[in-house]
Amino acid sequence: MDEKLKGKKIMWVEDDQFLSGIIAQKLAAHGGTLLHASNGEDGLAMAQKEKPDVLILDILLPGMSGFDVLEGVKTNPSTKDIPVIMFSNLGDPADMKKAKELGATKFLMKATIIPEELVSEILSVL
Amino acid sequence: MNKDHLNRVDADFLVVAHQIQAPLSAVKWTLSMLVNGDEGALTEGQLTLAKKAFSSNDRAIHLIEEVLSANRLQYGGEILSFSWIPIFDIIQNTISELSNTAKEKDIKIIISDFKGESPLVEVDREKIRDAFENVLENAIKYTPQGGKVTISVVREESDVLISVEDTGIGITEDDEYKIFNKFFRGSNAKLNGTSGTGLGLFIARGVVEKHGGKMWFEDKKRDLHMDESGVRFSFTVPLNRQGKVL
Numbered sequence A: 001m002d003e004k005l006k007g008k009k010i011m012w013v014e015d016d017q018f019l020s021g022i023i024a025q026k027l028a029a030h031g032g033t034l035l036h037a038s039n040g041e042d043g044l045a046m047a048q049k050e051k052p053d054v055l056i057l058d059i060l061l062p063g064m065s066g067f068d069v070l071e072g073v074k075t076n077p078s079t080k081d082i083p084v085i086m087f088s089n090l091g092d093p094a095d096m097k098k099a100k101e102l103g104a105t106k107f108l109m110k111a112t113i114i115p116e117e118l119v120s121e122i123l124s125v126l
Numbered sequence B: 001m002n003k004d005h006l007n008r009v010d011a012d013f014l015v016v017a018h019q020i021q022a023p024l025s026a027v028k029w030t031l032s033m034l035v036n037g038d039e040g041a042l043t044e045g046q047l048t049l050a051k052k053a054f055s056s057n058d059r060a061i062h063l064i065e066e067v068l069s070a071n072r073l074q075y076g077g078e079i080l081s082f083s084w085i086p087i088f089d090i091i092q093n094t095i096s097e098l099s100n101t102a103k104e105k106d107i108k109i110i111i112s113d114f115k116g117e118s119p120l121v122e123v124d125r126e127k128i129r130d131a132f133e134n135v136l137e138n139a140i141k142y143t144p145q146g147g148k149v150t151i152s153v154v155r156e157e158s159d160v161l162i163s164v165e166d167t168g169i170g171i172t173e174d175d176e177y178k179i180f181n182k183f184f185r186g187s188n189a190k191l192n193g194t195s196g197t198g199l200g201l202f203i204a205r206g207v208v209e210k211h212g213g214k215m216w217f218e219d220k221k222r223d224l225h226m227d228e229s230g231v232r233f234s235f236t237v238p239l240n241r242q243g244k245v246l
Helices: A017-029 A040-050 A066-074 A093-102 A115-125 B003-019 B021-035 B044-075 B087-104 B125-141 B187-192 B200-210
Strands: A009-013 A033-037 A054-057 A084-088 A106-109 B083-086 B108-112 B120-123 B148-155 B159-166 B215-219 B231-238
Touching (some): A017 A115, A040 A066, A054 A115, A066 A093, A093 A106, A106 A115, B021 B044, B044 B200, B083 B087, B083 B125, B087 B159, B120 B231, B125 B159, B125 B231, B200 B231
Parallel strands (some): A009 A054, A084 A106, B108 B148
Antiparallel strands (some): B083 B120, B159 B231
């Protein structure tokens, strides 16, 4: 598989271990450097420390929600320019609107894309 | 069941509908990687089975999406994102997307009254596209092999009138008052063996009404006194949404 993501630091916050494992497998196959957190608090701390090239955020997380993490990233001058892709099971238009207002670059629904498309979406914001 | 019980069942069902999306997504992602060859090439038989499982799982995802969308339209929560679009673009793109489905049944799609410059309409592009796609998909689905579907787009004083006429099985008199009901599937459709959730037209009409338009149908034999069977579905989209959106 080609190494489209080589040299790119890709971080995602996802509490579903199964899905997280699939994401890791796919992104690793394309050569990305992977960073993963499974809850909002760890995700925000990791994003601020590691400053990834892109951040993929689930919304429903234990503790801080994905929206809280998004707000924390976008209001911090040192992380505000990191492109954030919201990645959720919820396709509620109100959530999409809120994500956009808080500064998310994209909003993807897990159930409507396939792993290869996630890679394309990541490449489009890098 | 009393009303409170029904409301609770409805609310519980919506929670389940939300939560079931996570495992369905996981299945979709796993099957997609198998089909894509991420774990090595599959035999032809394995590939066929994996593709069938993927397709079946996608149907379940689509059903959940429709249930949630119908619920938002019925109880509020649907937010439209308006922009000015040439209506012909939406119509032509949707026809292109469904042309292979029509070809498989040797159905001709005829475009009439579709001339000159496209009227600009202020709509939620995706939602109106979905509504039109639903009507056109139904027309193809319920039209037998070798039939035809005729589409017309006419600019009227304050609306654009879009009609889709098929040479299909028609709608029985018993069914005509229920056709836009949630989860309703026509008796002709059941006899014809076509699949569907019974939510598509409910959603399509909801979307059109949310834009300030109207959607209706006429049975060609009963209402239009034509010799051939079939249905003409029509809907309007206001040219300007000002003061018309609910």
